[in-house]
Amino acid sequence: MNMLKIVAVPMHKEGRKFVAIFAAVSLALLFVWTPLFWLGVGATVWCYYFFRDPVRVVPQQSGLVVSPADGIVSLIEKLVPPDDLGLGDAPVVRVSVFMNVFNCHVNRAPIAGKVTHVVYRHGKFLNASLDKASEHNERNSIAIEAPDGTRIGVVQIAGLVARRIVCFVGEGDDLAIGHRFGLIRFGSRLDIYLPPGVGPLVAVGQTAVAGETVLADLAEPNAVRPGLAE
Numbered sequence: 456m457n458m459l460k461i462v463a464v465p466m467h468k469e470g471r472k473f474v475a476i477f478a479a480v481s482l483a484l485l486f487v488w489t490p491l492f493w494l495g496v497g498a499t500v501w502c503y504y505f506f507r508d509p510v511r512v513v514p515q516q517s518g519l520v521v522s523p524a525d526g527i528v529s530l531i532e533k534l535v536p537p538d539d540l541g542l543g544d545a546p547v548v549r550v551s552v553f554m555n556v557f558n559c560h561v562n563r564a565p566i567a568g569k570v571t572h573v574v575y576r577h578g579k580f581l582n583a584s585l586d587k588a589s590e591h592n593e594r595n596s597i598a599i600e601a602p603d604g605t606r607i608g609v610v611q612i613a614g615l616v617a618r619r620i621v622c623f624v625g626e627g628d629d630l631a632i633g634h635r636f637g638l639i640r641f642g643s644r645l646d647i648y649l650p651p652g653v654g655p656l657v658a659v660g661q662t663a664v665a666g667e668t669v670l671a672d673l674a675e676p677n678a679v680r681p682g683l684a685e
Contacts, residue, residue, distance in 0.1 A: 469621060469638060470506020477502045505640075508561050511666035513633030518674035520565045520653075521633060522663035523609050524645040526554040531655055536648040539574035539596035540608035548649045550670055552663050554639070562637045563666040564599060564630040565647055566607050566673075572598035573626050578613070595620045595637070599630060605673055608648035611639055633666035650676070658682025 466474070481495025514521065530551035536542040554560055578593040593613040600606045611620050622637040630636060649655070653676040656669055661682055663670070672678055 464504075464507040464509050466503055466506050466508060469640075470502065473506065473640075474499060474502050505556065505560065506638075507559055508635075509559060511563070511633060511664070513563075513666045514669065515632070518672055519632070519669050520607060520647070520649065520671040520673065521563070522552055522657075522665055522668040522670055523562050523565045523636075523647060524552045524554055524663065525558040525560075525665045526552045526644075526663055528657050528659055528661045528663055529553040529644070531657070531659055536608050537596060537610065539572065539576065540598045540610070540648060541572050542598060542606055542608050542648060543651075545651050547651050548653065548655055548671075550647045550649065550655055550657065551644055552647070553644045559665065560638045560640065560643070561635055561665065562609075562611065562639070562645060564632055564634045564636050565609060565670065566599055566601050566605070567630060567632040567634075568599040568601040568605075568607075570597060570624050570626055570628045570630060571600050571606070572596065573622065573624065575620070575622075593620065595622050597622070597624070597636065605650050607650065608646075609636075610646040610648075611637060612644045612646060613639060652676050654679035656680040 477499040481492055481499050484495045485492040528550060533546045533548050535544050535546050574596045576594050595611040597609045598606055613620055619640045624630065624636045647670060649671050653671050653673060656671055656678065657663065658681060
C-alpha cells in the first residue's frame with residue numbers, strides 16, 4: 456500500500472484559496488507569537504483536509520443509486536418531494552446524509568443522467584441534522600433524469616456552520632454516476648429523493664461514502680436492507 460497516497464490526498468481546486476489564506480495568516484502569526492503560528496499550521500492542515508477530493512471506486516452496475524455525500528445517514532422517511540425538484544406530488548423515500556466538518560464535502564451524482572432542474576433558495580442556517588432544515592435552510596435542489604426516464608432528486612442543504620453551497624452543473628448537463636457536481640462549506644447535509652416505490656438499502660446511523668455506498672437498486676425497487684446499530 457502506498458502510504459503517500461493515503462496522506463497526500465488530492466485537494467479540490469475550490470479549497471486552494473482557503474488553504475492559501477490559512478497559510479498566510481499562520482505565517483503572519485509567526486511574528487506575533489510562536490504558539491499561535493503552530494495553531495495556524497494545524498488549522499491550515501485541517502483546511503486542506505476539509506477540501507480533500509479522494510479517488511472513489513464507483514460501482515458500474517446498471518440501476519444502482521449511490522450516495523452523493525460522505526457522512527452519516529441521519530434520516531430515512533417517506534414524504535412528498537419539494538416542488539423545486541419537479542418530481543410530482545407522490546410521496547417517495549427520502550434519505551438524508553449529514554456531513555460534519557471532518558467529512559469530505561465533494562458531492563457526487565447518485566445516478567447517470569441529464570440534469571433537468573437546478574433551483575437555489577436562500578434560507579436560514581439551522582443545524583443540518585434537524586428535519587426542518589430541509590424546508591427552512593439555504594439549499595440547492597437538483598433533479599437528474601436517467602436515460603430510461605427514472606428521476607432522482609438531490610438537495611444540498613447548508614448547515615449551522617456551512618455558509619456556501621457550490622454547484623458545478625446546470626440544467627441540460629449530462630452526468631455520469633459518481634461525477635462531481637458540487638460541494639458545501641463547512642458542515643451540511645444532502646437529501647436524496649428516490650423514485651416512487653423504491654426502498655433504501657441503507658439504515659439510519661450507517662456511514663455513507665460518496666460515489667461508493669449504494670443507497671438503492673432501481674432494478675430491485677422493493678429490496679430493503681434493515682440495519683441495527685450494535
